[in-house]
Amino acid sequence: MAKLSLMFESKLVKEVPIGNRPVTIGRSPDNDLPVDNLAVSNYHARVYYEGSRLVVEDLDSLNGTFVNDLRVERATLHDGDSIWIGKHHIKVDATADTAIPWDAGRKAAAPKINETMVLDTKARRDMLQQAAAMGERSQFSPGRMKMPTLVVLDGKVSQKEYVLTNKLTVIGKSPMATVRLRGWFKPQVAAQINQRDDGYYLGTGAKIPIVNGSPIPGPVRLNDGDMIEICGVRMNFVIRE
Amino acid sequence: MQIVSGGVTDLGRVRTNNEDSFRIIEPLNLFILSDGMGGEAHGEIASSLAVDTIEKVCSAPKGDSDVTLAGASGENWSEQTRRLQSAVFQANFNIYESSQNHPEQRGMGATLTAGWINGSKLSLAHVGDSRAYLLRTGNLQQLTNDHSLVAEQVRRGIITPQQAEESDMQSVLLRALGAHPEVDVDVDEFDLFPGDLILVCSDGLTRMVTEPEIAGTLQAETDPEKSAQKLVDLANERGGLDNVTVIVVRLQDESKGWFSWLRRDSGKKE
Numbered sequence: 001m002a003k004l005s006l007m008f009e010s011k012l013v014k015e016v017p018i019g020n021r022p023v024t025i026g027r028s029p030d031n032d033l034p035v036d037n038l039a040v041s042n043y044h045a046r047v048y049y050e051g052s053r054l055v056v057e058d059l060d061s062l063n064g065t066f067v068n069d070l071r072v073e074r075a076t077l078h079d080g081d082s083i084w085i086g087k088h089h090i091k092v093d094a095t096a097d098t099a100i101p102w103d104a105g106r107k108a109a110a111p112k113i114n115e116t117m118v119l120d121t122k123a124r125r126d127m128l129q130q131a132a133a134m135g136e137r138s139q140f141s142p143g144r145m146k147m148p149t150l151v152v153l154d155g156k157v158s159q160k161e162y163v164l165t166n167k168l169t170v171i172g173k174s175p176m177a178t179v180r181l182r183g184w185f186k187p188q189v190a191a192q193i194n195q196r197d198d199g200y201y202l203g204t205g206a207k208i209p210i211v212n213g214s215p216i217p218g219p220v221r222l223n224d225g226d227m228i229e230i231c232g233v234r235m236n237f238v239i240r241e
Numbered sequence: 242m243q244i245v246s247g248g249v250t251d252l253g254r255v256r257t258n259n260e261d262s263f264r265i266i267e268p269l270n271l272f273i274l275s276d277g278m279g280g281e282a283h284g285e286i287a288s289s290l291a292v293d294t295i296e297k298v299c300s301a302p303k304g305d306s307d308v309t310l311a312g313a314s315g316e317n318w319s320e321q322t323r324r325l326q327s328a329v330f331q332a333n334f335n336i337y338e339s340s341q342n343h344p345e346q347r348g349m350g351a352t353l354t355a356g357w358i359n360g361s362k363l364s365l366a367h368v369g370d371s372r373a374y375l376l377r378t379g380n381l382q383q384l385t386n387d388h389s390l391v392a393e394q395v396r397r398g399i400i401t402p403q404q405a406e407e408s409d410m411q412s413v414l415l416r417a418l419g420a421h422p423e424v425d426v427d428v429d430e431f432d433l434f435p436g437d438l439i440l441v442c443s444d445g446l447t448r449m450v451t452e453p454e455i456a457g458t459l460q461a462e463t464d465p466e467k468s469a470q471k472l473v474d475l476a477n478e479r480g481g482l483d484n485v486t487v488i489v490v491r492l493q494d495e496s497k498g499w500f501s502w503l504r505r506d507s508g509k510k511e
Contacts, residue, residue: 104354116278117419118350167429176432194382197395198402203380
């Protein structure tokens, strides 16, 4: 059976198993896991099973419930997750559970290592919706279009601004470069920007770009407002909405 | 530009059958990689069906009536890119149809990543979590997006790339060939520079070996076949939990510089 361990820093405060009844968490002493701290609401959150999924639900608390680093209203819990409430955290131990939530639809077969599976349309829709809902509740808002842009401040290039729409953006003298450098002795490929899952990475080419005053050691993830200097050109990386 | 290529596939250390398929069609500069899934030997059937179909569609002469550009959508892609895309549509349909006609094959599927070079243009078509990379000036850059649940969560900002690497949900794909009669195919075009290197690999490599290690290995060994083998060996050293397939395509840097005759001479002595 899964259990929750209430921790304060590295000290175990209380441990409760999760049965058929929800486990309640809050400042009021009648909670299953009472947390004595003013930052915690009287009835702050609860944890319960929904089918075979273990779920945490925030009960409109003032200061919020966090799973790992993410503020959630409702989230599926996995073994090893931590629920953070104020300065306390609750460790989720679901190792004893037999149910594997995401794989629920799969036939019971001999266990295979890391067997690849494709989500069928319905499961995929549900999971993405859930993911989208979580996204909206966190600081990220996937609804708004983000336009990463290089704004040229100084130097000889073909345009004043470049909206980064491609997987790969080459900065250089080459006719195939997106950001075309002008002038003698400029390299064909001075630097490049690669769009990856978590953002845009600036990497070296024939030159080592300088970001916010320091030369980059290897590919670095660009942040909104970063200042890039390469071959006498100064550019500002901004994310427009 | 002169193109040299090589590829290696390996069972890995844990699996009992190799569900990966790859093919390099040198006269066309076409290279295809597919990682199959499904019980028994069905993953192999799916991946080889994918590779066969892509080769057939791409090598058919222009105007061949058997090769309709099925549903290939416009944007401004070149004819080559559109043909590659339509080849992937066909491959998807063939796998889907085969699994419909053979109940024991139900649930089989495959990833697909294929590149086709024409002059200095690379056309890329991609479904699933195999990957294509470009190594240019020592910089390894990913040209494809994984169609996996964890990658989608990273794109939505729900988890970090580090969390994705540690997730036990890495094997859950959102897109693959053969699951439905129709599939979304990512296509893209890239301009290539002399000296560029393209790496296509199955997740058996990228889950075992880090990107800096991959970049280092590719720079240390210039022979495509040998560098592919080194990457496979590295994946196996790290545990080889999955089948590993690596294709390396290198565009030779034909330097026309003032001192290029010097280099040519030193090449002869080797």
